[in-house]
Amino acid sequence: MRYLRRFFAALALCLPAFAHAAIDPALLRPLAGDDSDARVEAVARIAAVGTDDARKVLQALLDGELGTTPAGQVLIVHDDQAFDPATGTTGAPPDGIDGIVVNNRLRGATEAALSGLALLAPRREQRLAAALALQGSRPDPAQAPLLRKALNSETDPAIQAILRQLVATADLNATDPALRRAAVLALADDGTPALRPQLQAMLSRHPDGSYAEPDASLRAAAAGTLAAIERRATRNDIIANLFYGVSLGSVLLLTALGLAITFGLMGIINMAHGELLMIGAYTTYLCQGLFRHYLPNAAGWYLLAALPAAFLVAFAVGVALERSVIRWLYGRPLETLLATWGISLMLQQAVRTIFGAQNVEVANPAWMSGGVTVLGALVLPYNRIAIIVFAALVVAAVWLVLNKTRLGLFVRAVMQNRRMADCVGVPTGRIDMLTFGLGSGIAGLGGVALSQLGNVGPDLGQAYIVDSFMVVVLGGVGQLAGTVLGALGLGEINKFLEPLAGAVMAKICILVVIIVFIQRRPQGLFALKGRSTE
């Protein structure tokens, strides 16, 4: 029994070898002829054979290694060996071989046929790559048989879906109206926007007034498909804008959340906030360097170490700032602004002195590159998704700290009524220090996120400082929910304005909108209720 199984296994391995003799000389002969149409057709028909020899013939045609004997035999001549695809035999090249000349049209057809042939490759990755490559081009009816063959033998559902679409696309120009109708109807479900010109061509008229597509009901179907594709494209655009808006919003949120604590809760105008972000980003850079040097095997996981490290470094810097400078300036916000600006200049210059004025390179770890494809055409990058999730986690953590811990209770007590808190024994000075440290540490976490999105350089913080203040002011000072809503709202508005007005104008519009908004509601989206006059 075992021997029998082995025998069949061996037989299965031999099967491809049997396919050698499969190319009919009648298929090969037109290649050597002069009729351009016949040659192109021959290429398509050879490709439809789908064997390895067929691929070899087409490749040889492209490489100029295909020749013809006076007898009309077509041979592949390579390294002084002649291979006859019609018989599968190899021998010395006969005399009087003529190279087959390839013109541009034939070259294009051959290349398309070759990439079609890769659809039959044994490995899934190869087939997927070939299918994706074909998706970019526009398959013509001549390729339809090959595509159909590939579709029939395909087992992977993802590739099947692409192939079905390709078959339908190729059939759009078929001569058989039934095929065209089936194609149009099939594309209504999964056609991509790239097909729009082809469908529009079906609906257009020739100069003499007749329609390009003679069948009226088919035209109606094509119009329906076109509308369906448009609808899907609009929907995808909206979803993409929503996603990138949320993504931008979470970046803004991460940069502004620390400020929501130091500025929002404590009332400190911390112009060095951007530099705390920068410190977080540079800590990430250092972690990456350490991992690469000491743990090259786990280099992709440096981000996990960077998170606590960035928090602690920024926390320490924040505490140092608060103890040395800021605590002398409580109650003098405008002067705090100037002093912290001075701090920010010094921090920038310090980083420039230590790391150089050039941007440093922070690479995305491997598990964060790439993306997930949704709805057929929309790619959502993993690093964007990771940052959205990260922002949500940080917001949750901050909320928990402020509302569910003893420290949070003290923080709120000191911010609401410093004297009373002091009277009942809350160490207000220590709480000030820790609160500022917490805000700074969160800025450090924001810096880790920023390092994954763009350049890390001494000017990193400057780009975000105005935005961060806008978010906090817009959301309403002292309101965590306001900051979240402000950040996400700004992100969304920005992404929906960008296609209309361009990136820079969108930004300018938003600044103007915020300035106008603050005029209407100086307390921001969520105003604290109270009776104070100022």
Place this chain on the structure above:
Amino acid sequence: MNHTPVLFTARGWLVLAICVLAAALLPALHLALPASHPLHVSGYLLGLIGKFMCYALAALALDLVWGYTGILSLGHGVFFALGAYAHGMYLMRAIGTEGSYGSRLPDFMVFLDWKDYPWYWAFTDHFAYCLLLVVLAPGLLAFVFGYFAFRSRIKGVYFSIITQAMTYAFMLLFFRNDTGFGGNNGFTDFKRILGHAITAPGTRVALYLATLATLAGALLLCRWIVGSKLGRVLQGVRDAESRLMFIGYNPLSFKLFVWTLSAVLCAIAGALYVPQVGIINPSEMSPSNSIEMVIWVAIGGRGTLIGPILGAFVVNGLKSWLTAAFPELWLFALGLLFILVTLFMRRGIVGTLPGLARLLPRSARRQPDAIKEEETA
């Protein structure tokens, strides 16, 4: 209590007059003496002092709103730059067909393949119109912005932050090539002003003297304003705005007036700056430049008028020297200056150095102590 305070004592006026005279005599040393003479003043030094005087004028304008009215603007750079751009438009037109492309359009417009000047460049070949634009464009912006901000009683930190947003937005706008102001290169390569070559010593001296005269005039004007009843109201706004309102004043018009005036003074400073420095680009509108202006005022001593002028000279002198001698140290020094001044020298140089403080009358000397930060609520 003295209700019409003299800002400067008799001695102070004397010192000031001597300073102005000395500054006015410098160009004579430049023109009359040969380059080898030990007392010769180089063109570089003259240009540097001219530039500093423009900065001083901007600092003076800022002191009017910050020192006397308690409105901290982090966006005065935009007025400075708008004034400079308005004057720069004339200077660009005056280049004529001598640009690199030999076109009657400025090089950057040729580069953008524009066929004609956009509408807002109309009449900018007239010097007088551009002077009007120097005053009107920033003045209008300040008026509209100030009207809405002061009407909704935005003050303190919030006002500072939205002025910063304003200058940031303008910077982004002017960085665009399509805005029609030369994108990130801005305006440069000026050739002549009113028919005189812009690099000629005579032209430079004339610009220098014009700047000096403007600065002295602006100082007198500000001195007159802060000494008048209007000035008292402004200081009332600074110290206790709510109380002022309960007495029956509407601070809106007072704030709006001084805010717009300050913006216009700043714009004039920018207009004088651009022919002397020879370039204006959007980086002048970056938030950091505006904050640097604030530090001139803070270091010199806010609410003293003379202090900000001194501050502009000291900080920029230091900057010129440090950026040449120790380029890495400049930002450290500036940052440290910010911190030390806010921590230890709240009254700035003028308020702290006793010799200088004697130039001020007692009431003016006490003022910074009376500054109450209302925005802490």
